[in-house]
Amino acid sequence: MCGIVGLFLKDRALEPHLGALLTDMLITMTDRGPDSAGIAIYRADAEGRSKLTVQAEDGDTAFAGLADKMAAALGGSVTLSRNDTHAVLHVPPGQAEEARRKIRDLAPDVRVMSFGDTLEIYKEVGLPKDVAARFNIPSISGTHGIGHTRMATESAVTTMGAHPFNTGSDQCLVHNGSLSNHNSLRRKLQREGIHIETMNDTEVGAAYLTWKMQNGATLGEALEASLDDLDGFFNFVVGTKDGFGVVRDPIACKPAVMAETDQFVAFGSEYRALVNLPGIDDAKVWEPEPATVYFWSHEQTPKPNKKAA
């Protein structure tokens, strides 16, 4: 089943409350998927540095001295802020992707959750309330974020099987549904040299978008192409550096509700997830159309991009 929530803030006064609002929305969706949960938050580093978010089972060992090793490898200053099983490495601006490449050698036990300028992904096995509490998500401020609570259908319940999935610099994907051609697509993408870690169907969806974008597609074009190349049920919500996008498969069995006010744009698998947002009673509430790519960003006005089913 799975539950998805997303919140994009237009009103900067709400930014200190982003983590708390998203956590409340995600906990409401617990009974759509209680086995693992994750949240992607977008917030700028005060000094404008880029970020690599990493995870390790044994953070005491894995994170010890990691900042110094990374600083030496990158040739610039690096700091590490630990948050339970996760840590954010703050690296010199624009060096997040380089840091992601280097970390495989520097710390083979550490797993990369995300890289980019503003994106941080926190995800673990467990109920949304427990996952949010262990990372203290309600205290995190930010411009926009996405949350997911998982009911596993296609692969094991593990940290790496939890959503959101990082698809590229400052990009992430969450998914409600199941892809039925993920095995053949995984083989195809692996032949193309795309790194895929698990047997999870959504990771293949994320890798597909990454591959499309590596070959010159914009995120919007990649999402449109996914309507042709992915077989199965999907509601995707994708996070980008300055906004988020939504796309549903042409059959659109999986539920989706959106709400917009002067202060925010919100996405929920169900209306229940949105009921405690400020001013929801006067919000414009609607269901996104099937086979239609929607984007909201701080840089441009929303423009749904219709593709014939």
Place this chain on the structure above:
Amino acid sequence: MQTYDLEASGLRGLNAALHAQAKDTNQTAWEIINPKGSHAVAVGLDAPIEVTVKGSTGYYTAGMNKQATVNVQGSAGPGVAENMMSGTVIIEGDASQYAGATGHGGLLVIKGNASSRCGISMKGIDIVVHGNVGHMSAFMAQSGNLVVCGDAGDALGDSIYEARLFVRGSVKSLGADCVEKDMRPEHLELLRDLLERAGADAKPEEFKRYGSARQLYNFKVDNAY
């Protein structure tokens, strides 16, 4: 008037109280406050009572309804009035997917738009949508009437049996074996009554009628892949 605070007192208590109403109950008017998108609000009712829901609801609102009148003063989630047998369900806002699915009787009125699969496998229910309906509406519809005052999405009436479909606006595409049919005097009469009962401001003459071409009733090799 009985008022029930769903947030404070819980769903089971609400449905138990509504189920306890006999056909000669004195407590005929109920108001439900703080629904906040809850699932299964006022399901399985079987008494001539009037239930008003002050706000939007989640899955399966007023499912399996008999006799009762349920009015949602907001929007309803997936499967509203699913398998309704009799009575009236009125949604003041929009309805999500498969509204009125498998309904056997009664009247479902949606004053906003309905999403995909409205009236899927309907079996005698009357559904009047003031706005538009989404794709695959009236899929495998068996009997009853679906009235759409706005537009219909893709594949309207796919694999339809004997339900009647009336659409005032455009139809994006017709599903397999669904065709436009003549509007005869008895259909105008039927439509006039439905529009009136649903409080819809539309004239029967503005609608087109669609129904089954009856070409899928028997096996034909041309239909096989």
